[in-house]
Amino acid sequence: xxxxxxxxxxxxxxxxxxxxxxxxxxxxxxxxxxxxxxxxxxxxxxxxxxxxxxxxxxxxxxxxxxxxxxxxxxxxxxxxxxxxxxxxxxxxxxxxxxxxxxxxxxxxxxxxxxxxxxxxxxxxxxxxxxxx
Numbered sequence: 634x635x636x637x638x639x640x641x642x643x644x645x646x647x648x649x650x651x652x653x654x655x656x657x658x659x660x661x662x663x664x665x666x667x668x669x670x671x672x673x674x675x676x677x678x679x680x681x682x683x684x685x686x687x688x689x690x691x692x693x694x695x696x697x698x699x700x701x702x703x704x705x706x707x708x709x710x711x712x713x714x715x716x717x718x719x720x721x722x723x724x725x726x727x728x729x730x731x732x733x734x735x736x737x738x739x740x741x742x743x744x745x746x747x748x749x750x751x752x753x754x755x756x757x758x759x760x761x762x763x764x765x
Contacts, residue, residue: 665721671729676743680726683735687728690719699727 635642654662664679665688672678686702705717729735
């Protein structure tokens with residue numbers, strides 16, 4: 634059931650919006666979660682995927698395989714190779730390709746995540762003032 638009158642429930646309109654999305658929204662669509670090791674190392678939960686990064690499939694038919702993000706291809710029985718679409722929710726990034734711009738994005742996301750942890754927390758001084 635639709636509750637928000639400003640959001641469409643029409644499938645064709647939703648697909649059109651998805652595939653014609655501008656780049657700043659498409660970046661969020663193609664963001665993949667990081668592996669546990671990378672998540673602890675960089676203090677970031679997910680990143681937009683790029684070419685030459687390595688991901689591991691965690692669910693589905695190709696579960697357990699490590700794949701390099703360039704082209705994921707499969708050879709059919711008649712010899713034709715076809716590209717496979719793998720959804721971001723089914724993979725985790727296991728190796729990042731870091732350059733100066735990507736490092737800047739990682740640092741920015743980690744910084745904003747750190748600010749979010751402190752947000753809404755009461756300091757001891759403010760608690761003492763309220764009790765007085």
